Amino acid sequence: MIWKLAWRNLWRHRGRTLIMGSAVAFLYGLTLLGLSINDDAHGRMLQEAIAAAGGDVLIHGDGYWDTRASDRVIRSSDSALGRVADTEGVRLAIPRILISGLVSTSSGSSSVYLQGIRPELEIELTDPADDLTHGSFLSDERTDPLVLGSGLVDLLELELGDRVVLTASDPEGELVRALFHLTGIVETGVRALDETVGYTTIEAARDAVAMEEMLSQIGVLAAEGVEPGPLAARVSAAVGTENALEVLTWEEAVPEMVGFVELDDAFGLIFMLVLLVVVLFSITNTFLMAVMERVRELGLLNALGLRGREIGRLLIAETLFLTALAMAAGLVLGYGGHLAVSHFGISVAAYGLEEIEISGVELSDLVFYSTIIPSRWLAASLLVAGATVASALYPAVRASRLAPAEAMRFYE
Amino acid sequence: MSTGIRASAAIIGPREATWEQDALVRVRGLTKVYRQGELEVPALRGVDLDLAAGEFSAMAGPSGSGKTTLLNMIGALDRPTEGWVEVAGHRANDLRRGEAAEFRLDHVGFIFQAYNLVPVLTAYENAEFTLLLRGVPSGERHRTVVPLLERVGLADMMNRRPPELSGGQQQRVAIVRALATHPEVVLADEPTANLDSATSGDLLDLMLELNIEMGITFLFSTHDETVIKRARRVIRLLDGRVDRVEVRETG
Amino acid sequence: MWRSTQTSSPVVGSEGPRADEIPGRGTLTSVKLALRNLLRNRWRSGLTLAAVAVAVGLMIWMLSLYEGWLQEMVRGATSVETAQVQIHSASYVESPRVYRSFAADSVLLQRILDVPEVLSASPRIELAGLVGDEDRSQVARILGVDPVRESETTPVADAVTAGRWLAPLPRPFPAAREVVLGSGVARQLQVGPGDELVTFLEAADGSLGNELLEVVGVVQTGNTEIDRNALYLHLSDAQALGALEGEIHEIAVRTEDLARARETAVAIAEAVGASSATPSPASVEGGLVVRPWQEILPGIDQMIFVFRRSYWVLYLLVYILAAVGVLNTQRMSALERRREFGVMMAIGMRPRRMLRTLLVETAVLGLVGGAIGCAFGTALSWYHATSGLDMSLLARETTFSYMGVSFSERLYFVLRTGNVIQPLAVMVAVAVVSGLWPAIQAARIDPAPTIAGRS
Ligand SMILES: Nc1ncnc2c1ncn2[C@@H]1O[C@H](COP(=O)(O)OP(=O)(O)OP(=O)(O)O)[C@@H](O)[C@H]1O
């Protein structure tokens, strides 16, 4: 009976229902959409960060990650690699030689961040060959292949097949020079990266900087559903302490990126909460009006046998209906927006912004998409629903307890 | 006495009447039909009426006879279906909304049955409201309104807001507001309907005095005998027509 | 207000215009009417004002946050590394090579310094090389600078965290050359003031340069490019190392106004007879090019552009919700006052004036609410502008870099007059627009049936 009356009342004040409902629906829809766009962007940032770091868990010579010092290497790497690969929860262990050095040609020299890799393993994380524009990606017969970023190639005026000299320091601190041949060119789209990146095979890299039996990094990929934290602990136990190695989760390796995402999330939450407050003020206002109307109708409702408490209940029922309707509309709005954004994307590149660097991780291809994380949508829904109902309940409960004359004064 | 009234009613009766050349308000062939969906409700069925300057007239008739409708037509609050209305030579019908408002501001004063005043304004501010709408400067408004408020006995209540005034006091403020612009005619639709008879009598006496002092024409609609008693002319409406007009001497 | 004494005389006006003694009193303006009407229902107006105030306050706070972020980014990117304007040879701009240098001409430098907006200028050499000791080595960006001019042009000397900045004059040979390292380079090489390093690089003539260095200081500038890679060296030492005697690669110029860098670049170009635009690859031949930071760091410039664009999205989100509040209040309040409006129009108020009165009411609502919002939004932003926002309250790890600029712990907001006034002005406009519909509805009231209670 009360529910029916509440439902009718909603439709009787159609204009008010519409305005209030649309405010809640609009806020809720936007919150959902904003949340899923943010979550998508943050997810991709962290994914990029994992790729840039080199794996879910990283193993280096102790202190390497912080200093990038050429003498902090993983010695007796074969046994370490073997033990890591056998650790439970490890999908793949990717060995790497990382060299920071100079590449020189007749027309000059430039700094390079050269990675000696096994291309067939790297594919499991990200395939660097995707960015190949010329030549081949470490797949021909040469023993000294070199793939460089397009910016670096331009800077050094190189062509495929040209000789390139690498100068770097070996683990003993000796400067060494090694000859490579340019076999491929990659273009990532990120300028800073294209001007420094280089790839070669792990064997050629080992030859160049005298790192037989050694590695700079082992990138560990976790098996499905394995968290990096516990995995790092197991890996750490597996490699033991005698080798003086550091084992880092990717979150520890790029804490700044994690921090940035957290901060961005926090600002998003502040923004949303304040908007919620703006909407709640209007909702409280409307419900106060509704209460006043009801207090004026009290005589009539009393005659029908409705008491103060029941009027309060009537208002609560109305609130619940309104909230449910509005949130249903908001859900449609948010989900529709999500579908549209995840399909078409919102391109920032259209405004000329092509890349963003955050804590050393370069993000290019700046198109925002949308990903739903159900738990976050649920949390947002509960928050909006709870706040809306609460803001309407207060005037309802308070006014239903007052005598009509008092209630009038309460509002005026 | 009663035969005399009938006689004069016959003279100024609707059709055979000889029109007063200097009539202030002239109503001719006024018809109003309200449409309610399919249904046509005739509220006025051809009213002819003249009102001389300085008149103090009452319009009486059973409920639904068309009193309010006729007053609204004279005050340009509503448009006739047929016929026309003239106040001091100005047509009151066929005006656009803005023009109608201007017409009312310039030529007509209104007093309604209830909810006459703007609740957030003081008695003084309500009284000067029409002058304000006319763009009269504040000093002049003050010079006009204060004596009138004193005249109606509200000298001590100028700063009170309507909720702090009695019904009679509120109607006095409405009278001052209606008179402040020196309109050609003051139209009052059942001004005493919400008042007790003693207050009604006082209010009517006051209006009559003002009518004499200021020479402003009054036209009321009423069911109230205290009002009818004081009117110099009583126009009886029946079913949307002027049934008869009674003229009498009042003291 | 004035109180009239009861006088028998009906003509009070003859005693003199009392209202004139207290000017403005007793005068009924639209604003006053609006205020009265708003005060009539305090709960309703109060809640609406609060919604408006929160919206405006939030906008001001967000804009100040963004501006602080942008300013920090521009400052971090420009102050140490690029300064505000840079001069290179045209071919160097096209593709930087060691040998694409130009003569370090004192007349040229003086002409630049004579441009009114120019505060100082620093000639530089830039070389890529390896630095290291017997344990390890690292790639570095070797910057040859005049220590005095460089410290006048950039805040690098203030960024010294260990040791000291370069001495004004290079050491006499054969002592080791003085160098100052970026904090990242120092950490990676694990060296500090007093430690010796060796550098190794390819000189302009293709020969291999080699030099013994002594670290005298470490700088942490907040610019990740500098902090991770830079090695500062005396200009003449760098020239010797790179076989570039008498030559330089660039002149970095500090100007009075960061925002007017484009205009200043043009003025400098005119003064030295150089081009002021980035050369197209076809026109690389000779000559100098003067470029403002916006052209050297287009990414930052675009970032600012995109951020400022996105302000309108913020406005849209925040103000639509506030507008719904205003609309609702005004609609309800207009409904409640229908009778009153009917009477006002019956006694001669023109519909147009009715409309105006109601719009003034919403404008007052927007203005008063906006002013309150302005007050606390500005106060909060001011607090965060002076003491900074402690970002560690919002995230565990707050030292990250963004577009090459390090942010840490505290973010200092930037409060600009425009960013206080604009949210207020937009809010008043939004309020008036959202009050339009209820106001038009009210102005359309037909007085006769309204007074009769028939509608
Ligand atoms: N807006 C309207 N729509 C439909 N019918 C109307 C309208 N206004 C008046 N009427 C009808 O016109 C007739 C005359 O009404 P009017 O209000 O003039 O009567 P009245 O003489 O003032 O009555 P009362 O003494 O009750 O005030 C009535 O039958 C009424 O129902």
Ligand SMILES: [Mg+2]
């Ligand atoms: Mg009537």
